Structures are given as structure tokens and as C-alpha cells.
Amino acid sequence: MNTQAKFGMGDSGSRAVDTFPKFLLANAARLGSRPAMRHKDLGIWQSWTWAELLAEIRAFSMGLAALGVKRGDKVAIVGANRPRLYWSFCAVQALGGIPVPVYADSVAEEMVYVLNHAEVKFAICQDQEQVDKLLSMGDELKQLTKIVYDETRGMRDYDHTDLHALDGVEALGEADYEANGDKNWLAEIEKGKGSDLSVMLYTSGTTGRPKGVMLSFDNLVITAKNANAFDRLVETEETLAYLPLAWVGDHIFSYAQHYTAGYCVCCPESAETADADRREIAPTYFFAPPRVFETLLTAVMVRMEDAGPTKKRMFDKYMDHARKVGEKILNRESVPFGDRLKYRLGEYLVYGPLKNRMGLTRMKVGYTAGEAIGPEIFSFYRSLGLNLKQLYGQTEAAVYITAQPDGEIRADTVGKPSPGVEIQIADNGEVLYRSPGVFVGYYKNDEATKETKTSDGWVHTGDAGFFDKDGHLKIIDRAKDVGKLANGNLFAPKYIENKLKFFPNIKEAVAFGDGRDFCAAFVNIDLTSIGSWAERNNIAYASYQELAQHPEVYKTIEEHVDQVNRDLASEALMAGSQIRRFLVLHKELDADDGELTRTQKVRRSFIAERYAPLIDALYDGSKEKYIETEVVFEDGRKGKIRATVEIRDMAEHEPAFAAAPVREAAE
């Protein structure tokens, strides 16, 4: 089917469907009786068809118009994944307003900044908690005039001069519709153009104030259509909306793609029930950050440890088989008939029930992104026959920059440029892209816009990466963290640290080497994993420190580091930065001591300062080093940890990538 015909409105073929309200009208006409949204309420899944969605949104939108929402007004949307908050996007856009979703868990002060910066006049809140938050800011919110809330609980005794229940607003709109029809409303939608501002998403600024990323309808509609075509997503898909509304990923997956493809979005009962609700819905298109897949896998493994011996044996046996052939079958490679048969049996006995348990039975396409996923976790899901892929994206790009095409999936790349995206690598290794999804600019921040977006439309990602021989992009680190060894070789600390951290025995790693002769690393052991290993092997230990210094532990870590070096040796850019020396730290890196951020990211410069003697020892050739470190206990008391830390030398592997360019030349 040709897309123009598919999305055309029938009555006048020339009229372009280029905004979400227009898509709503088109979907209601084309897919009127198909489910558009579901929500579990009082334990039962409630559904709305596209026709019903239109009626709800029309009433709500006309009600908002009666409250005074006009073209160009910014409307904040605060709350969790509830149908009516998703509707409010479209209801506001239909009037020419610009929705500004805000992270529901942000504290009042953060919210004040965003709401004032965006000059928000109206706010649509989920419940009392959010209303209280806004009211508590009082006069600080200079532009805010009216608040609409969805859940009525606890709201009875509030002063309702500028506060309105969403039901009431809808009733107002409904009355207007019955009395005067929807002519004005439709005319207002007709005024909308693809180049208009669709939404403003504030990026959670890790440094400095959050910036308001302005995305136009064209940005979102074209990107979403491309993505639908890329993964062949149609109106029969079902997804679960469980990630924050204010996050660009959710806006694309649960809104832009939802409207452009016409598929059904399901809202869980509450954030805590998302796992159980996923089982009931079994989404066909599913996105989750790596940690969700990790938790899911851990839960399965823990339950299997407690299973009976027969089940356990069966699970182990068939999982071994899946590891052997599962990914090959998924990639359509040739696999012996016998193995295929055994895999089929495994599907019936183990993989099928397992996928059912995780709510992934119907999953057609799954994506993970945000950070690196462990190769073992990734291949576990792939080997079950789940089409899990990786993508790389940004708010500024309306998500898609690269994605893995079916059949070309690897754990360590983020895939090829998405449809319509051009990518180039700058001299310093930074990834630049240009696409139809590239944002209009940062709201009221031309300086930052100029820094990020060049005049000819290229956007700086801030990430360093390179293309491998198959044309897949590999992201190695933040561009500003990438350095060079003294001999000129590229040094990407996070890339090396991630490779180390993928071993369950290694919890945290810090790599050094910028401006030095070679790369060296601190390693933190994982107490859970090494601890249970020690228990199984009757190794007694009194403290973390003692276990970390154990010769057997050192030997295990040494093997891991060696494996990492072997991996690095096989990559052209990285072969020069193999780990020459390492040590196992005597204490766990801890946010309380300032060594990690609260989101558990390594604070490299702080660690370099605090453990300066150890770093010197890494580079002066000594075999061990005595160190005293001040630590803060959980109750706030301070103490000192003293230790003599051993330093190991590692052999470097010969670069093993030499064959690759030859083969490429031969092709």
C-alpha cells in the first residue's frame, strides 16, 4: 500500500496529514473501530477505539478552548502514563497550543524553572500530589493561570477558582459540541501546519539548567513514519506505555508512532504493576532501557535456582542449546536440521513459557537504548528468539539516529543510520548527524542552539564513535572524555570500563591513560558475585578489603582483564589502549564518599585526586603500594581504611584486526 493513500483522508486527497490532530481525524475515519488505547482500571482493561478517542479528545479540547487555551499557549502536562494525559497532548495541539510534558518526579524547584522558562499558562496534572506541588510554588509561577487535574481524590476541599476537574472540562466541551458542533474546532486543526511547533521537551540537564528542545510536527511525524516503515509497524501493534511522559522516547513510541501507525497503546494500572500488566498485554513492540532487561533476567535466574531438579536440568539443557543456535536461527543463518528440531522442542518446553512469563510472547520488535547493554544479557534474549535490537538516539533528533536492521544485530554496536539520517564523524571522533528529525532549536537559548546545531543542519551529539567495517556505528564514550595516549593512540575510558563491567565479577572500573604512556585501570569487585563464589569454594573472608586482596580473586580478575585486552586487540582504533597494569581497589567506590554520582556514575577527576598515590604507583612500575583512605560511614561518622594494594602487569595482545581491511578491499 502506498503511504500517501494509506494516510490520506479520502474526502480530499490533496490535504496532507501532517499534524497529530489531523492524524486523529484520519485514524478515526480509517480505523474507527480498532482499539487505540487501553488502561487497566479497577483491575479490568478498559479500551477506547479511535472513534471513541476522537470523541474524548474533542470534548476535552473544546473544554480547554472554553477555559481559554489559545494558539501558541504552552500547556504543562505533569503525571504518569495515564490515557487522559496522552489525550491532552492532542487536545492542546488541536487548538494550536504547545504541550510541555514535565517529569512528574521532579522536585518543586526544578519544576518552577521549567514552567517559568517555558512560560506555561496552563497545567494539566494527574492528581493531588502534582497539584499540591504546583500550588506550593505559589507566586513563583509567574505565567500559570489555571490548573486542570485528572484524579479527583482528596481535591474536594480545594479552592476551585483556578482549579478544574478534567471531567468538568470535558463536560464543558461536550456541551459546546452538542450546542454548536465542531466546526470551529476542525477549522483550528486545519490551521495547523507540519512546520509548527509540536512539543517542547526539557532535557534533564546533568550539567547546568535543563534546555527546552523544540520539535516540530514535521520532526516527529516524518521520523515516526520512517521508524514505522523500518520495523514494519502497523495498526495491529500493541505497546505498553510505562516510561516517563516527558522523555522523548516515550513521546515517540507512545504518541508519535501511535498516531502515525494507528496502533494501540496500553497504560498500566500503576508504575508498580507494569510488569504484571505487560504479561497480560504481551506487547508486540517494546522498548526498555538495559536495566529493565537485566532485572527481568535476574528475576528468572533467581526463580530457576529455586526450581526443582528436573525443571532446572531441563532449563539448563535447553538454554545451552539456545545459546548455541538461537541467535543463528533468528538471524536466518544455516543451522543443521537436528538442531532446529531440538530448538523447536525447546521453544515448546522452555522458551515459550519463559517468554510468556516475561510478557514478551508476541514481541515483534524490541529495542533497548540509553546505555550499553551487557552482551550476555543481550544474547540471552536474542537466543530465545526475541528480536531485540539496539538503537541510538537523542531528544534533539526526535530519537532515531541509528538502529539495527533485522538480521544485523550485534551487542556492541548501535546499528546503521536510520532512514533519512546522515552521519559523519568529526576529526575529534565526535558523531554528527543531520536528519528530518533534527530539532528546531532550544527554547529561548540561541547560544546553546548555535553550539549544538551548525548552520547547515548538522547536530553535535557530544558522543564519540566510529563506524566498523560493516557500516555499524559504535559509540565509545562522551566526546569530551575521549583522550589520547602519549603515543597518539585513542583512549576512550568508558569504552574500556564498560568492557570490564560486563563481567559479573567486576562491579566498577576506572581507566586511566589520557596523556600517559599506556592504559591502566582500577577494578572494583562485585561483592555479591565474588562473595557467592567464595562461599562455594570455602574461602573465608572477614571484609570486602580482605576478599578484594585475595590471590584467587586477583587471578580471576586478571583473566577478565586479559579477555578485555584480547577484545581490544581485535579493534583497529582500540588495540593501542590495552590495559597494561591494573589493581583491585581495597574499598568499594561509593556515592557517600563522593566517588560516584548519585546515579552511580564514576567521578573520574575526583577519584584521580583521591587515589593519586595509587595512580602514580600504576605508572612508576612498583609492585604494590600502601594507601590510607578516609571513608564516611552510613551514619555519617568518618574512618580510615588502610591497605597495601597489589599491582599486576598484563601482557599486551598482538592487534588481530589486520585481516579486516584486506577482506574489505577484496569485496
Add this chain to the structure above:
Amino acid sequence: MNVHLNPVNEFRMTRPDDGIARGAPLLVADNISLSFGGVKAITDISFDIRKGEIRAIIGPNGAGKTSMLNVINGFYHPQEGTITFRGERRSRMRPHVAAHQGIARTFQNIALFKGMSVLDNIMTGRITLQHRNLFWQALWNGPAEREELEHREAVEHIIDFLEIEHIRKTPVGRLPYGLQKRVELGRALAAEPALLLLDEPMAGMNLEEKEDMSRFVLDVNQQFGTTIALIEHDMGVVMDLSDRVVVLDYGRKIGDGTPDDVRNNQDVIDAYLGVSHDA
């Protein structure tokens, strides 16, 4: 323009109106005395609970607070004095009669069915409201099924209200203490009580759990208009939540009034701090 509407789908308690105006006495205790052998647990206590209020009963350990609750819901029978509930005077009453009259309670030590799911536990709270007899219940299909569906819907509203959707099917015994307390409140609410007795609903909770529970108690009072009598040791909670406070010490009433009155009452201060003030 004001477009606040009372939404139609809001859950309401279905108990018929008893004709008592908000603010009029719902329950009156008259000169209650209770003793166990030689031990006098309660001596000549009189107070009232007004409709729609949150009434706190406080006092040091062993002051007779729980005994007072037990008298109210008919578990103990006072030797002297009477209880008037909804205009009906009585001196002896059995607990199940109290339950039928609309008094529900939670316990100091959680008294749930540990092996049953949260949903089933809360369903048990609806028993006094179910009318089909054993025969229909056993047959189930038909009238009993319809009745169960109605009650299930009410229970789902309570689950939604208390934000415990995620543990709906979890056996209660597996839940942490704070959640068990919340489930117990849910079961008491399921009976759609006219008077809700809470015996130390926040004992053993951390600050966050206490804040949650306080919000639920306030919301129950506001949204359902349920009258609440509350025993609690956390003074901050008592002073913030309650409309009026009665203070007991050694089985006697030593104070009665608004939180501020009670806070400044010398007898109460002494009872709590153990100061002997010079005559």
C-alpha cells in the same frame, strides 16, 4: 468560570443515611467502668465521638486506650456505664452485632489471614454486607455470583484508593509490615463503616509509611465522610490529624479537647513527662 464537578464514577459508601447530622454525637460513652478482677482498666470515663470527625485517644502505656476501643466494639462488657451508638443505648453488645451496626476496626497487632491474598482479605470485610445464604453461596452461579461481582467492584475501588494494585494477588504473609497495615485498613473500609476504629495504625512504621498512612486516614475521612477514632502514640501524627483528642491515664480521663487545648493541659504534660508538680 468554575467548572468543578463532582465526578460521577467516584466511589461512595453505600450505608444508608442514619439521620445524624455532621457534627452531632455519633457515639457517646457514659460513665464507663471496666475491671478485670481487682484491676481497674477503665474508671468512670465519659466522652463522645461526633459524626465526621477524627477523634484521637491517647495516653501512656497501660492507660486503657485499647480497652476503651474493645468496649466500643463490644468485645469487652463494661461493669458500669452505657454506650450510645447512633442514638441506640446499650450496655452489652457482641462484636458481630457491632460490625453489623457499622463499626469496623484495625488491630494493634495485625490480624489478617496470612495465607490469603490481599484481594481475598479485603473481600472478607464485605461479609456483613453480603445477603445470599449458604445455599446460594454454595451454588454460586446466578445470584451469589452477581452479588460477588458487585462486592468485588467495591473492593477494587478500595484497592485503587489505597494504591495497592500491585499486590492485589500477593499472599498477605509475604508483604512488609507497612503494607499489611494498609491492607488491614482496606479490610476495615470494605465494611463501609459508620465508625472506624484504628488501633495504632502507624506503630512500627518509618516516616514515609507514616506519611502515606496519614494521607489515607485523612482521605478516608474527607472522601467517605467516615468518622474515625484513632489510638496513636506518635504525637506529631495525632496533633496533625485529629479534630479532638481525649487523654487517658491509669484508666481515667485527664483531658479532652482540641489538640491545642490538650497540648497545654498541665495534667496531660505531667502524665507524659512524669513530673510531680509542687502544690
